[in-house]
Structures are given as structure tokens and as C-alpha cells.
Amino acid sequence: MPKILYLIAEDWFFCSHFLARAQAAQKAGFEVVVMTRVGTHADTIRSHGLRVLPWNLDRRSLSPISALKSIFQVWRIYRSERPALVHHIALKPLLYGSLAARLAGGVKIINAPVGMGYIFSSSDWRARLLRAPIRLALRLLLNPPNSKVIFESPDAEKAFVEEHTVRAEDARLIRGAGVDLALFTPTPEPDGVPTVVLPARMLWDKGIKDFVDAARQLKAEGVQARFLLAGAPDTANFAAIPEETLHAWAEEGSIEYLGFRSDIPDLMRQCAIVCLPSAYREGLPKALLEGLAAARPIVTTNVEGCCETVIEGVNGLMVPPRDPARLANALRTLLADRPRRILMGQASRKLAETEFSQETVIAQTLAVYAEWPGT
Structure with a gap:
């Protein structure tokens, strides 16, 4: 053998x-x-x-x-x-x-x-x-x-x-x-206040701070939405965000910090948008593949790896890295348009099935x- x-x-x-x-x-x-x-x-x-x-x-x-x-x-x-x-x-x-x-x-x-x-x-x-x-x-x-x-x-x-x-x-x-299409199944977006989730290791280079700044801007404008950070700092990585910083951001009220989650399929079912504003060259982020399979629209950056998961305007939106204002604009656009989110989610699932x-x-x-x- x-x-x-x-x-x-x-x-x-x-x-x-x-x-x-x-x-x-x-x-x-x-x-x-x-x-x-x-x-x-x-x-x-x-x-x-x-x-x-x-x-x-x-x-x-x-x-x-x-x-x-x-x-x-x-x-x-x-x-x-x-x-x-x-x-x-x-x-x-x-x-x-x-x-x-x-x-x-x-x-x-x-x-x-x-x-x-x-x-x-x-x-x-x-x-x-x-x-x-x-x-x-x-x-x-x-x-x-x-x-x-x-x-x-x-x-x-x-x-x-x-x-x-x-x-x-x-x-x-x-x-x-790849993504397990049987584990991440398409489900209807929940009613109520829409939720945006960023599932990733809590690293500066993942664009976590840009997400927080975008959430602050949208909250200040009165946009009704929840913004979730799901993941723990990777302490073996030089770019790890300190836990105290994450908790301080949560205390401000613009975002919610969930920490490590093992129930990602459930988390995907609870959200309306999956977001990863990474600022560096990724491989191909598994969190975005899981968002595709769960039939959710994707908001990400036009960097290597992330851009593989989005057909612009079809199943999601892409923004430049390290640009929280443009990120806020993209999120605002989708948060205001549930029918568009649903259509994009259907396109995401199809992309997961055919490509990933x-x-x-x-x-x-x-x-x-x-x-x-x-x-």
C-alpha cells in the first residue's frame, strides 16, 4: 500500500x-x-x-x-x-x-x-x-x-x-x-433586520478594521443591520488582532464579536450577506465558498483569491482593498435591496455547484x- x-x-x-x-x-x-x-x-x-x-x-x-x-x-x-x-x-x-x-x-x-x-x-x-x-x-x-x-x-x-x-x-x-454542498444548503434569508457576517481569522490583513469602519459609517447613517465578526485571532500569525481590540470594537456597538464558531452552516443560514474585505493575496477563502453554497451574496475585495468567488453584479460586489468607504457603499446597496440579495444568492449557489x-x-x-x- x-x-x-x-x-x-x-x-x-x-x-x-x-x-x-x-x-x-x-x-x-x-x-x-x-x-x-x-x-x-x-x-x-x-x-x-x-x-x-x-x-x-x-x-x-x-x-x-x-x-x-x-x-x-x-x-x-x-x-x-x-x-x-x-x-x-x-x-x-x-x-x-x-x-x-x-x-x-x-x-x-x-x-x-x-x-x-x-x-x-x-x-x-x-x-x-x-x-x-x-x-x-x-x-x-x-x-x-x-x-x-x-x-x-x-x-x-x-x-x-x-x-x-x-x-x-x-x-x-x-x-x-471545495465546499460540501450537502452541509451548506440554500435556505431563505431570515426576516427582520438583515445580518452581515465576516467569517475569518481575526487578522489585520483580512480587512477586519475596514469592516468595522464600514459598519460604524452605516450605523451612523441609521442603516438597520447587524454586523458580525465570526472567528478567533490566529495568535501564531504576526497579523493577529488582539482580543482586547476586538472586544473594544464590540463595546462601541457597531459590530458584534462572536469569537470562534464551529456552527458555520447555521451562521450562514442566519445572515443576509457574507463579507470578506481581505487586503492581501488569498488562496481561495473557504468562508466565501461556504457563503456561495449557502446561497448568500458576497461582498469582497478585488484581490487574488477573493475575486474568484464573485461575478461582479451577478452574485456579489467587489471593492478595492483598504477602502472602508467603498465597502460601506457596497454593503449599503445590498442591505437596501432584499430582492437583489435573493437573486444574487441564487447565482452564488449555482457558482458553488458548477465550480467549487x-x-x-x-x-x-x-x-x-x-x-x-x-x-
Whole structure:
């Protein structure tokens, strides 16, 4: 039985974005191993018959010593487990994993450069400092011999190929993690005051502050609506918004801060609009795919990844990033027009069904795994 090993920084992200694909790989005849930083979701992974190997990775650390220790740990696992195929997900896993695989030898590699917007789009000094060395590291490690690279956005694929970081023949496009169309079902918008929900990790670069400013403006104008923030700060991310800031915004009364929510399907049913005003290059935000499947109109920014989910004026509206006034205008337009919201929601569901189903993503991923005969 061939073995596939997923190398991923966080167990919760694996459950959210890759568990369904890993289960499909298992059904296709793979032994599946997940190497990750063990948090609160490792038992969920194990409950599906997948093996979990702890990885001592600190996503915030910039220490070369810490990096070497993490790489050495991966190398030892690759030497002992001898996976036929490794699937590296996001920046540190693909850099560390590709180097470890090269040192271990004989490992087929899939690299998935998702969630790299912070390095390439953030104005944070750490991101600016890291940008040049990360670009060099990607040129050396992203697309080694006997590897494929999976992109979530055609814009990202085009950019990496044109920069000669990835060979065109090794690039593959799989648009996001897909969405479970049976879990996120279309339901009528609730009566009463309409609700706008922003479901995301509470990061500055997700446009959270722009959403708050837009809500303040609309509330000051007397617009009747609720504005919800659903998600927790990702404390391992340099762009995390402090909890005290989120609670202070809520105390002002313009927004409601819900914190982490596990009942996202219910939350989607309660809302009228799904909003994500991200200011950086996304992969393909799963929250927006879930909004599509729930038949809700989308308000987002015209940045890489987010723009994939909107046909302008058909199932949603797009605004420039870091522009709370334009964001307020878009939200005002839809909040004032329920019939338009309903039509847009129907178009969102159709887009989810034709472009972003979980079944499509699983089939495309398994097709990449099958590109190596005997794997």
C-alpha cells in the first residue's frame, strides 16, 4: 500500500481544508499520515483512521536554529516512514519539507503554496524583510525535480510560471478546498433586520478594521443591520488582532464579536450577506465558498483569491482593498435591496455547484496523486 504524508503547520487547518481529500486518498488505497503541530484537532484526524505525527513547528519563529530543528525532524520522519508521496501545504511546510525530501532522497513531492499573502502583500516590517530571501528559497525549493505544484488561483499560477519559479508543465490548478454542498444548503434569508457576517481569522490583513469602519459609517447613517465578526485571532500569525481590540470594537456597538464558531452552516443560514474585505493575496477563502453554497451574496475585495468567488453584479460586489468607504457603499446597496440579495444568492449557489464542489476538488487532487505510476 503506497503511503502519502501530509506536512502541514496546523491540525485545525488540515481538518478544515484537507481532511476530505485525505479520506478520499485513503479510500483510493493510500496509507495516510499527517505530520503537523498537534493542537486541538489531532483526535479528530485520528478518528478518521489517519495517523498523526507531532511536528515541533513554531510558525512565528524567525530563528534559524528553530528552522533547522524543524527540518531535521521532518528529514528523520521521511527517512523512517519512506512515504511514496508527500503533500506540503503552505509556506514553511513546503520549504522545510522540500529541503528534507531532497536530503532524504527518493520522495515524490506535491507543493501547495497556499496562504502566502502575508509575506508578499503585508506592509509589516517582518514581511518586507523576509520577502527577498523567501523568493530566493521558493526558486530553489518550490518545484524541484519529480514534483508538482498546486495553485488555488490562476493568477498565482501565472505569476509563479512567468517568474520561472515553477515549470509550466508541473503547475496544476485546483481552486480551493471545495465546499460540501450537502452541509451548506440554500435556505431563505431570515426576516427582520438583515445580518452581515465576516467569517475569518481575526487578522489585520483580512480587512477586519475596514469592516468595522464600514459598519460604524452605516450605523451612523441609521442603516438597520447587524454586523458580525465570526472567528478567533490566529495568535501564531504576526497579523493577529488582539482580543482586547476586538472586544473594544464590540463595546462601541457597531459590530458584534462572536469569537470562534464551529456552527458555520447555521451562521450562514442566519445572515443576509457574507463579507470578506481581505487586503492581501488569498488562496481561495473557504468562508466565501461556504457563503456561495449557502446561497448568500458576497461582498469582497478585488484581490487574488477573493475575486474568484464573485461575478461582479451577478452574485456579489467587489471593492478595492483598504477602502472602508467603498465597502460601506457596497454593503449599503445590498442591505437596501432584499430582492437583489435573493437573486444574487441564487447565482452564488449555482457558482458553488458548477465550480467549487468538494467532489470536484477531491477528484482533481486524486488525479494529481495518480500522475506518478505506481503511487
